[in-house]
Amino acid sequence: MSNDNDAPLPEGWEMRTSRSTGMTYFLNMYTKKSQWERPDAPADPGDVRCSHILVKHAESRRPSSWREENITRTKVEALDLLKSYRKQIVSNDASFTDLAMKYSDCSSAKRGGDLGMFSRSQMQQAFAEEAFKLKVGQLSKPVETESGYHIILRTV
Template sequence: MSSMGQEQVRASHILIKHEGSRRKSSWKDPEGRAIAATTRDSAVGRLRAFRSDILTGHARFDDVAASHSDCSSAKRGGDLGRFGRGQMQKPFEEVAFALKIGDISDIVDTDSGVHIILRTG
C-alpha cells in the first residue's frame, strides 16, 4: 500500500497559454499581450502542429519546448523532472501517469492553458 504513494513519473511538456489561462503572462510574454489575444482554439492549433512535427520527426520535443512553451520549464526543454500524485493539476497528472514512457499525449487542458505531455520516465 505504501509503495503506491511513492509512484512517480518524469515528464516534459509544452504549454501554450491563452485568454482563458489563470496567469496571462510568461517568460516569453511578460506583459501577457500575446497570451490575452490568443484564443484556446488557436493555442490548440499551434500545439497540434507542434505535435505533428515532433511525431513525424521534423522537430525535437525539447527544441519546440525551448522555443515555444509558455512554462519556465522551457529552459530545460520542457522537463518537469519527477513528480508524484497530488503535485500537478489533476488533468495533467492523470494524463502523465497514463502515458507510456516515450509517448506524447493529445491536448490536455488545465487552468494554466493547453499542453502536450511527453512521458520520459
C-alpha cells in the same frame, strides 16, 4: 461460492507467495512495495518524470509567460498551435526539446520542457491523469488545464 482470489487484480499489481510463510501477498509492480491486503485500486507508479510544452491563451490562469508579457491568443489559437507542435514531433520534423525551448509558455522551457520527478498530487488533475497513463516515451494528445493546453512526454 466464488473466491476473491479468482477476480483479476487491478492494473499494476501481481499476486505472489511468500517463500518464508507460504502466504499470499501483493506486489506493486511500479514501486516494488508489497502488502498483505488484496488491492482494490490500480497500482500508483509513485512518481513519474515528464516534459511538456505549454501554450497559454487569454483565458489561462495567468495569461503571461517568459515569452510574452500579455498573452492574447484565443483558446482555439492556442490549441491549433499546440497541435502543430505535436504534428512536427510525431513526423520527426522537430524535436520535442527544441520546440519546448522555443515555444513553451512554462519556465520549464529552459530545460527543454523537463518537469523533473513529480507525484500525482503535485499537478493539476487533468495533467496528472494523462501523465500517469502514458508509457515511458509516449507523447500525449493535447490536455487542457487552468494553465492552458499541454502536450506531455513521459520520460521516466
